[in-house]
Amino acid sequence: MEDLEVSKKLEDNIRKISGILPVQESFDIIQRNMEIGGRKGTFYFIDGFTKDESMLKIMDSFFHIKPEDMPDDATAFAEKNVPYVEVDILGNFDEIVKNILSGVTCLFIEGYEACVAIDCRTYPARSVEEPEKDKSLRGSRDGFVETIVFNTALMRRRIRDENLIMEMSEVGKSTRTDVAICYMADRVDQEMLQNIRKKLADIHVDDLRMNQQSLAEALFKRKWFNPFPKFKFTERPDTAAACLLEGKIIFLVDNSPSALVVPTSIFDMIEEANDHYFPPITNIYLKVSRAIITVLTIFVVPLFLLLMQNPQWVPKAFDFVVVRDTVNVPLIYQILILELAIDGLRLAALNTPSMLSTPLSVIAGIVMGEFSVQSGWFNSEVMLYMAFVSVANYTQPNFELGYALKFMRLLLLILTAVFNLVGFVIGCVIVIWCICVNKTLSGKSYLNVKLP
Template structure:
């Protein structure tokens, strides 16, 4: 029934003011919706109406506009009424007009003010949006010891402004489109027009335009799944998320593409390889030597999060694999529960604790940790449900997961750890070897928007792999990643290292003359 009524509605505004007024009131639900406002005015002897949604607009600016319009006479607004309103009487720089009734309705629903006037088959849209938003606070998942403390918010215009502060380049593009038949969510694609791969940019735009769905309630995550078809069940993240403007700007300079979705503080960076998810801003906020150390500690933590529990479980069930000097590794008494089920139960317990911590009010999180550690953990060991070694190694593995900069990659590594645990449980040593090779092959065949996921390891690129393993100094970062196929591959010209020249020493007789002058 509703679809039938929508088809019967006119496509364009007419010269009949009352008909336009009734159509817009019907479509916008004026009267049925408490927050949809229709304010009728008399301007120069002509009837007019303003449509807007309460809470979206700057009421002070709108009141000023209404006050200025009521002083106009009929001779001042005719002929060419719409042009005179746009160029003379509506004192605002963000104006648009349209004859399409659908565009007028979409504009109002997105927070703009629509103005129609008697005898005109064209409406004016005034952008007076004033969003209620939180401040650009530092994101919890990407904190740094030294560096900027601002972060993206849920308001798209704030996010684009934070990027503009860091990328003051005329080639920076911010293209907006609406996705979702009902939500009409704003999505902004950002890239450097003279750097990024324009073929990839057009492909991303085509994917976004092809989205045909009611809405995007989960914002950026919904967009990711809709533009990466065929890989829904692959746990490896194909895009990287960030809430830091400096990280987003750095990827723009390298030739990546950003996708920003309104109502979400998480920015999509694409394409992204496995090693992109292992980078963190802290490495570049410290000196190269410290950055290398932090990067390798992070690599070790990620490696540990995947292989520690399977390797410990293997040497526990196959003690002959250990040399004599390491025979102390492994539980002396397995306990009442088989070791494999202890690991599974411990992993599930950690996940349950993590989920509970998310849903626990902040004042009670400390109490939750004490209950889990002292009561549940200690009692579980006392009754023989877990051995102390299982609890210790599971805790280490859980901690190293949170050392992974990308939360999505950390969860994927957890699933990889489960897979290796079951492979060792079934096949012992061959299971660990074959399972590790299977994971490597699986990641090797994965691609992120046409980019090999394990590049520069597979396919091998020695120069790029060196920059992944070693945090190179800024003066040595001369080229952009070759795999992105950017238009401009040079980031900076190679320059000789600056050297400090000390001030020349004064001769002895000159110092004597200066001392005599002082006396």
Template sequence: MKRVRRLKESKKRKEALRSPSETDLKEISLDLNQNINDIKRTLGGSSDLTVREIRSGTDSNMHIGIIFIDGLADKVMIQESVIDPLMLDIRKTTLSTNVLLHSNCYDILKNFSLASGELKQIELFQSLYEHLLSGDTIILIQGESKGFAVGSRNWEDRGVDEPTSQTVIRGPKDGFTETLRTNTALLRRKIKDPALWIETKPIGHKTKTDVALIYLKGVVEEKVLTEVRERLNKIDTDSILESAYIEEFIQDETYTPFPTIFNSERPDTIAAGLLEGRVGIIVDGTPFVLLVPTLFVQFFQSSEDYYQRFDISIMIRILRYISFFLALLTPSAYIAVTTFHQEMLPTSLLISLASQREGTPFPALIEALLMELTFEVLREAGIRMPRAVGSAISIVGALVLGQAAVEAGIVSSAMVIVVSITAISSFVIPSFNFAISIRLLRFPFMFFAATFGLFGIIVGLLAMVLHLCSLRSFGVPYMSPMAPLIAQEQKDSIFRAPIWNLRRRPSSITKNDSTRSNTPQPKPDSN
């Protein structure tokens, strides 16, 4: 009975969240003073609420209320485009007398007075609060049951700076900010095509966060776009504070260590994804933009791969895949070889390792766990510490603790080298959230190696590959173009062909407008 009661209460709370309140459905009153009092009462008399009442018209017959939130609205714009026209321009114009005789106050303000490029009509308090709390200026008129929302958003925001999480040597240095319109403008600068469409909708009952879908019409796969829209429409929550909230709501697979949605704070990376037929999801308040569908190989690619020569890019990509296996398997391989397969080591190396471990009281697994956990603690401490001392703490801590642990006989010198190689290799991966997945998977592989040796590592790799092949991102196989194998797309997966040879878009992402370039291969001058 208690469980049934809890389910009914939960259902009632959800229905209460979905159903609009009486305040939301309430219409704007003809009485201006009543409207102003209702707004003040709803916002609790907040100190940042600014209300300005003025009289306008040739005989001051217009009673107008101007309402905005201090800090969200542009005061200079309000003064020049709202207050000055309402108080001065109507009195100065020679047409004012004739206009006042043949038009009502609402039409006069709409057609002759308000010098704003963004003007919307509002009739319900729900719409009024959405615009007011987004930085727009509300204009209400005595005797009118409708008002205006004037676009005046101009809150303080961070400038366009170089991204901190995805740095490049050669390439653009601009990065997304926390402002939605700034981010869409950065993408408009990259792709000057009218087919770049943007759809915006608020998500979150309390935060009403603006979330924008951005895509290239005619290039994007319609079924993928429809699926993204449906998943966003199903989100029923009171708050969206970062794009990670959206990511967890719409991702295909929850219980997997691998990310199935790509994120980036680089406009060139997102623009490149849109040109391949992907869909971008921009969330107001965060510089990290989501990109779907996502493939496994995408996390090993960097925007700088296309700004360097193709042969250099191939070498760097191969280095990343090698680093992936080093970061994932180095500790487990060391544990397996030193515990079960000593015959695989040269005799001199085996004698050296045996002499190092002679005074070590713990088995290789405990050694590796102690060192890996210590390094993870140092890594997190370096991130959370103040920036001026964070790097020094992590470097000095690793050196001091590693040397002290070896001298104390807790761990061997070889284990310190193994853990160091593992940690450095994990930093080679361009995507931070994918590197975290490797850090998590490292520990199960260590237990497999300590239990079954190299056989356990191989079984773990097979299980991981099977899991990767079972994943999908918005209907697209996660391991494309390797599984299923698509020969045409091997030009830009592990290797990268020259730019002039990348003539077609990835068929696993979209089959629309597949041709990207018809430029032939450059030929040397015969002279």
């Protein structure tokens, strides 16, 4: 556009807005003309983003303004004649268009070389309720929603401290997605904060189509061969508040009902909301139990396969673990088929209507369990260990970490099946190497993130 500044002539401003926004083509971009204090005025707003009651009261007050009450500039008009809290004066069309598309009502008045932006917007939002996955036995029952302002308010409600800072920025040329960086100024690592600010400012993407996941990928270019997650996601405001008080940084992205936490170690990944609500001894027991089960999900099935390939290594006290039944399908193929079948059942459960999920799960369990063993495809011992692994994956709340552990287990299984003990040892070394060399967003170790 040739001139980005607002003109005193209303016709020029209308022409510029019409040249930028498809006012005539889009039914939801509303232009409302009215007379205010003897001068011509024009409102621009998005239908569905404006609070009707607030706008009716504001417009009613404008009808009662007399010509002699009209000041000489937009700033004085906003201070004297706009009966609303959130009012801003904009003189640049780029800012004006961004505000209109964000839901802010913009008012142009003949003779004013600026636009009056009235932020009486409201976004369609669901109620604040507990997340489906990240539940707590004794904690609060609220959770983040898709509106960023609601999410910041949920954390402000818990931390009434002047050191809680929430910086707002935009990412994405087309989407202009609002991203809030939340931190405690007296507890955060300042070097890491500056590094994150620089990374955020250097992001040049067209859009954040997948919200936080797109932001995470833009912030940190992960190595494709290392599946361990770099970030922790939580839908609970109490967990996010606890992370802030520990000195961590929280990213909130508009249209996303979860918070992105950095920096994150593997110990943070296996932590859940219930850990904050129990006494220390119970908390420690739950964390240790979860850590042990997490390790077992990686090693128990490959170790079973290794012992079945070398039954002479099994101590007499554990002789009962040896497969006695006829093995029609090699054990490695049985395990790999079940790994794929478990993911198939999980995907089917996600797309099954809730009223049918329970009966279909029972049918699938009976068919996959009983009849598959009787038909000779699988041995009961393999079914037992794979059932343990599939259930144990749900002991830790991080979905990405669950699949990272699965990939490590598959690697161990294949190496063990091909190279026997040497393959098992090499697989263990690779698993430990992937964890040790994984770096967080701050560049520190994945195993130990030191906070101030």
